[in-house]
Amino acid sequence: MTLPIDSRLDAIRDALERHPRALLVAEPGAGKTTRVPLALLETPWAREGRLLLLEPRRVAARLAAGFMAESLGETVGETVGYRMRGESRVGPSTRLEVVTQGVLTRMLQDDPMLEGVAGVIFDEFHERSLEADLGLALALDAQQGLREELRLLVMSATLDVDALLGVLGAATPVIDCPGRSFPVETRYRALNSREEVPRQQATALLEALEAQAGDALVILPGVAEIRRLARELAGRAPALVVMELHGRLPLDAQRRALRPDVEGRRRVVLATAIAESSVTVDGVRLVVDAGQERVPVFQPRSGLTRLETRRVNRASADQRRGRAGRQGPGLCVRLWAEEQPLIPHGEPEIMQADLSPLAFELARWGIREPDRLAWVTPPPAAALAAGRELLVRLGVLDEAFLLTERGRASVRWPTHPRLAAMLEGAAELEARPLACALVALLEGRALDEERDLEQALKVRLEAPRAHRQWQRDAERLARLAGVALRVASLAPLGELLALAYPERIAQQLAPGRFRLASGGLAILPESHPLAHVELLVAAELDGQASGARIFRAVALSRARIEALYPGCREWRASLEWSDEQGRLVGEQVRGLGAVVLARRPLARLPPEAVRAALVEALRRRGLPPDDDLLQLRGRVALLRRTLGDEWPDWSEASLLEILEDWLGPHLDGITRLEVVERLPLARLLLDSLAWPLRSRLDALVPVRLAVPSGASHRLDYSPCLEDDKPPVLAVKLQECFGWQASPCVADGRVAVLLHLLSPARRPLQVTADLASFWANGYPAVRREMRGRYPKHPWPEDPMTAEATARTKRRP
Known part of the structure; x- marks a missing residue:
């Protein structure tokens, strides 16, 4: 079968023959995923090495590898194979490996030269996952510094070409390829919040099947929604062939879902967002879109990235609609109101993710300044700083953001740095098997409804076969650790969690109220069994800045905290602002962050500690109300906006960030905020402005x-x-x-x-x-x-009249 991409294969081969990098913008249905990699296998530059094809999802990787292997008359693992975390089907003759995006990062970290790899193809790059952005940045760095002959091809249905050319180079060839599509009618059908969702979805689908010929594709956010709709259809339309398509299915079942029924029966394929762009379901002329997607989002309550269900963006909705017009005129039924607003595009994951894994990978790569790499979207400075701060607290990085001994040892664990640090520290507690079981539980998707970690572990350890995915993940980690998955005791559970979540060690202030080591407050119902313990570690919070609810926690003893963190035994000066006394109060304490294990009076307040405490109190309160300061900030803001970045950013957030620089030197001897508020803040800030700018300020504004x-x-x-x-x-x-x-x-x-x-x-x-x-x-x-106002001048011609400040005419 001829596909639109076939007419562009020569251009792609020629572009990569002449240039080490290329962009391919191919509309949905063009056939880029399976035709382009095979076409490149026989190019002169690829004959002596392997090609890597990066796919954003595991199911897409399996299906693409299977389809390409079948087109060659082979099985997966011969010329074409795939590799992903915990699963690999490659052999000695494999020349094209379909890999998930995290695998490329691990390959580059293990071998920056990518020995034996001739080229890397980034598929569906428009999804802009954090791993894809990082993988491209590292691959470009390796290409420019070590492997000039390495080929890189970035391809997608939609690309921000200008942004990519900014990192790949203006001379990078760009190949466009149209898709193959027919007209698609769009209908909207909003669901009623008072009725069962699967019943309404089934009704909308069955009515649309009467209006439109061909097979149907229903795009739902996840497996649970797929199963609920499948049960509803089984009861109402037993004659329909209902098939599922998602990542948990065996490869054979996934491949069957892509093909028409062998007996010619009408099919309904219930799929996750994998069907949006990564694969083509043959025979589909009807698409029913639930209008939701699951995206990876950093969750402060767990400290990990989890999948979250949210409304689909407009670009994704249009991609889904296009699936109905691949093989003939089609119909798309959207299960939301037509006036429902959708955001235009999904935000790059790097802008909303926990960046501690990225910070860890940068340290492994030997990068201290991220701008040394070429980014399509640079990592936000504040999020990267927060990620690095966490890694320092975990003992994975030192203060210079270089890998520590524990950090180098943590490299072998294919998991979040928090959990890698736990797995490493578990050896000293003689609790590696328990740590493997715990990590598999924390990373799993089935934990959401279970609040008691200890009980959830007990259930799985007693009946592992009833929790097969957890068992596979835990055994894989145990094999990597070189231990058997035999857990003798759950006693070290609290210490293990403390290794992964040191900032969430908490001390009771009152029954159900706890102070976290990070300084925040957290709460439990007073009826909770842990509400009265002195110390605990929270594995999951709701992410509130203050008064965060604790969802999962384990009790912890003073002795175990001091054993895990020997620094707790050292006395340090502690200064806090007292709203009641209106001044700084100081003492000596031992503990971890805001968790105080012992305290004693402080004879003298160290000036540098006083200054730091005052600065922190000001940051919490904000800048004092001062009109002169407000006017100065406004003048400089106008010049920065009009004349450029040579004028500093004096927004309130920025000034609070650099308080030590412009206000800190003037705080000596001050212990009360009311004295700070009486300082000539505008003059002090003006004094910090570089002289060339200060000399121009009054003339300009x-x-x-x-x-x-x-x-x-x-x-x-x-x-x-x-x-x-x-x-x-x-x-x-x-x-x-x-x-x-x-x-x-x-x-x-x-x-x-x-x-x-x-x-x-x-x-x-x-x-x-x-x-x-x-x-x-x-x-x-x-x-x-x-x-x-008859006594005031109101001349007919104000342009020639004399201006006056007087309120009355002169007699």
Whole structure:
């Protein structure tokens, strides 16, 4: 069967023959996933090595490998194989490996040269997973520094070409390929929140099947939703051939779901988002879209990345709709209201994820400054800093963000750095089997409804075959650890969790109220068995900044905390702001973060500790109310927005971040915030401005402005702290007679917004175009005001009249 991509294969081969990198933009249905890799196998540069094809999902990797192997008349593991975490089907003759994205990162870390690999193909790059972004950044670094001959091909149905050319190079060839599609009618059918969802989904599907020929594809967010709809259809339409398509199925079942029924019966394929872009389901002319997707989202309550169900974005919805028009005119039924707003695109995962795994991989790669790599979307600085801070706390990185001995040992564990640190530390507790069982439980998808970790582990350890996925994951980790999965005792459970979650060790303040080592508050119902223990470690919180609810926790003893973290035995000065006393209160403490195991009086307050405590108290409270400071910040904000980044960012968040730099040196001897508030904050901040900028400040953004009456008035720059807002000058209208045009600041680039006032100082007009006001607005103001204020001048021609600050005419 001929596919649209076939007409572009020569161009792709030629592009990669001439250039080490290329972009392929191929619309859905073009056939890029299975045709392009096979076509590249026989190119001269690929004959001496293997090709890697990266797929974002395990099911797509298996299916793509199976389809390509079958097209060669072979089985998977011969010319074409696949590899993913915990599963591999490759052989000595394998030349094309379909791998999931995390596998490429591990391969690059183990061998930056990628010996034996001729090229890497990034498929479905538009999904912008964190692992795909990292994999491309590392592959580009390896190509530029070690393997100039390594070929990289990035392909997708939709790509931000300009952004990718920015990292791949402007000379990178771009190949476009149209898809193959027919007209698709779109209908909307919103669900009723008071009725069972599977019943409504089944009704919508059965009605659409009467209106549209061909097989049906129903796209649902997950396996649980697929199973519920399958049961509903079995009871209402037993004659339909209902098939499932998701990652938990065996490969043969996945492949059967892609093909028409051998007996010609009509099929309904219930699929996850894998059917959105990664695979093609043959025979489909009807798509029913539930309008939801499961995406990886960092969850503060667990400290891990989990799948979250949310409304689909518009780009994904359009991809799904297109599935109905691959082989003929089709119909798409969307199970939401037509007026329901959808966000245009999904956000790159790097912008919303926990970046501690990324920080760990960068340290392994030997990168301290992330901008040394080429990123399509650079990692956000704050999120990366938070990730690094966690790794330092775990003992995986040192203060210079380099791998520690524990960090180097943690490399072997294919899991989150938190859990890798736990697995490494478990050896000292002689609890590796328990750690393997616990990690498999924490990473699994079946834990959501189980609140008691200890009980959940007991159930699985007593009946492992009833929890096969957990058993497979735990045994795989045990094999890697070189131990048998035989757990003698659950006693070390608290210590293991403390290794992974040191910032969540918590101390009781009152029954059910706990102070976390990180400083936050956490709560349990007073009836909870752990509500009265002195110390515990929380494995899962709800992520609230204060008063976070504890969902899963285990009790912990003082002795075990001190054994795990010997630094707890050292005395340190502790200073806290007391709202009751209105000052800093100091003492010496031993403990872990905000968890205090012992305390004693502090004879003298160290100046540097006082300064640090004051700065922290100010950060919590925010900048003191100070109009001079507000005006200065507004002036500089206007210049930064107008003239560029040479002017500093003096937003409140930025100034609080750098408090030590501009305010810290002036806090010596101060222990009360009320004294800080009396400091000349605007002058202190101005003193921190570099002299070349300070010398230009008053000329560019003057504090006062002269008006035609001869007086000068203060400009209000506080609105400039908001985007695109100009400064404001409030002045009586009579003082502006003769002013031909609105005044400007910032080297004539920004017009001042005039608030023209009545003699009673009430606004008559707000304008940034004074000439237009004199010509068009003033006559109406004059007619109304001259009767109300007859003793004040209201000339017919304000452009030639004498400006005056007086409120009455001279006799």
